[in-house]
Amino acid sequence: MINIISLTLLLLASMPTLAVGVKDSPHALKSLEIYKTLIGMPTVAGRGKVPEMAAYLAREFREVGFKDEDINIIPMGETVGMIVRYKGDGTAAKKPILLLGHMDVVEALDKDWDRPPFELTQDDKYFYGRGTIDNKLGITMLSSTFIRLKKEGFMPNRDMFLAFTGDEETGMLTTKMLANERPELANAEYALNSDAGGGDLDANGKAIAYLVQAAEKTYVSFELTLRNKGGHSSRPRPDNAIYELSTALLNIRDYHFPVMWSDMTREFFKVSGTQLGGELGEAMTAFAADPTNKKASDRLETESSYVGTTRTTCVTTMLKAGHAENALPQSATATVNCRIFPGISVDDVKQTLAKVVKNAAIEIVTLDSPVESPISELRDDVMAAVKKAVHARYPKVEIIAYMESGGTDGMHFRKAGIPTWALPSVFMNPDEMFAHGLNERLPIKTFYDGLDHWSIILKDLTGK
Ligand SMILES: [Zn+2]
Known part of the structure; x- marks a missing residue:
């Protein structure tokens, strides 16, 4: 009935x-x-x-x-x-x-x-x-x-x-x-x-693109600690936990993780580049055609919205150090947050950081238990089905697979x-x-x- x-x-x-x-x-x-x-x-x-x-x-x-x-x-x-x-x-x-x-x-x-x-x-x-x-x-x-x-x-x-x-x-x-x-x-x-994922509309309700989430970067934070015997601040010495940790952090700032890609990320830049056009769009299209093109990957690295899709990133986000204004610091700790490209392990990145800081006295500890997951490369049958559903509403909108930062x-x-x-x-x-x-x-x-x-x-x- x-x-x-x-x-x-x-x-x-x-x-x-x-x-x-x-x-x-x-x-x-x-x-x-x-x-x-x-x-x-x-x-x-x-x-x-x-x-x-x-x-x-x-x-x-x-x-x-x-x-x-x-x-x-x-x-x-x-x-x-x-x-x-x-x-x-x-x-x-x-x-x-x-x-x-x-x-x-x-x-x-x-x-x-x-x-x-x-x-x-x-x-x-x-x-x-x-x-x-x-x-x-x-x-x-x-x-x-x-x-x-x-x-x-x-x-x-x-x-x-x-x-x-x-x-x-x-x-x-x-x-x-x-x-x-x-x-x-x-x-x-x-x-x-x-x-x-999902569709993006502009302020007038016009569809810009439909995004399919196909991967998540590994989210991990490391704590970098340097200890020192400290002392009286009236008797400064060359060894100083804050100065040494600062130098290490600047080394991290200056380090560039290797460029990485997959079929999915190349497709992402191919479609996004064509859509966006202009000089940045050209860099995307060039990267999609040849990810070893250094000029293209260097250009994308300068864009905070796209750098993460081309490589692992690590950045210092927190600092704590010292215990009194008139004492040499007995310890200095920095939190470094990384978004790791799928396929690279948390331990690999930890080892890379250990080399990059150029100071064997720095202890590096992995916080929490990060989840490493692979990229789900696109499948024609699934993409055809989503295209059918999306185009029933917005007939011409581009469908773009993307990688997000985990969660x-x-x-x-x-x-x-x-x-x-x-x-x-x-x-x-x-x-x-x-x-x-x-x-x-x-x-x-x-x-x-x-x-x-x-x-x-x-x-x-x-x-x-
Ligand atoms: Zn949710």
Whole structure:
């Protein structure tokens, strides 16, 4: 019965002469209902609300016919990871596809916001609320797409899995668990992430480009410490922890890590260069054609927006030294933050720094536990599917794969050997992006224009 009604409504919705707008389709209404419900749940670390959110989604999936055995909620501390299997008929004889999103959000303080953060509100242009972009939009769209496809009776030719994490913004323990400890997911051919990349619009709403996140650099900080026996400041000596550490830091400043590239980064510069034009655009095109072209890579190194795509970078970000104004320093410590090009290990960079500082007395300590992940080189079938979805909305917009500085679930899946691309339904002006910040919002047009995004992609990749 439900199927017949929705089919009728969908048919009506697709007939332009009738006054049934896209907002009234069953898929639009269900998507909005899910979005609203999810935004209303403060799934912030420490508040223990993620299990509630997963239970709500599980009810929605069950209602349209997903079997209990295909819905799995895995508790981990106060949060959970969630796996939903959309069983295919296996005719493609291909491994499953994973669809990623995170259910948790960054904290938002009621008193600092203009509107209640954990309630979906709107004016005539925007939806407001914590998670409207990061990442409850992704969870909503992936979930409502599964529901829609199931109601349509769509039978994929291979399995698809939703893999929703519950602490992406903090410890990523559920991410590590889903990426490494679940045999049904480990077998995946690749993963599509809803939580990075997306389309850029200019201030007039014109589409500039659509970005697919295909890699993350390794984020790591090192602490460099030099100790000294110190003494009275009235009796200065040539050996001095602050001077010596300063010299070491200037050596780091002057060091250039070797130029690196992959098929993905060359494609990035080829497309960006053509788009941008001018002298910088030419340097990009030249680099894409021949990454050993030193003139081109030197030019790109002077651009803070592009240097990171051509090499590993390290920069000093913090200093602490000395203990009294009238004493020679007994120690000096600097924090050096590096963004490492995929394929280079954290230890390699540590050894390089040890050589570059030219002072064997400096101790170098790696902070935290950095995650090294490979580049996911582009695949024609995935790029064709995303092109179909994106061009249905913005017919000519360029689609560009890029590497970012690390921080999404994707790195753990890539590290586990599952190529991952982030390709969400979002299109917006980057100046209006307030993810993690105050008054997070999403253009209402983006919500409705993106309703078919995942269906187009998934039908293209798993349809007959
Ligand atoms: Zn996120």
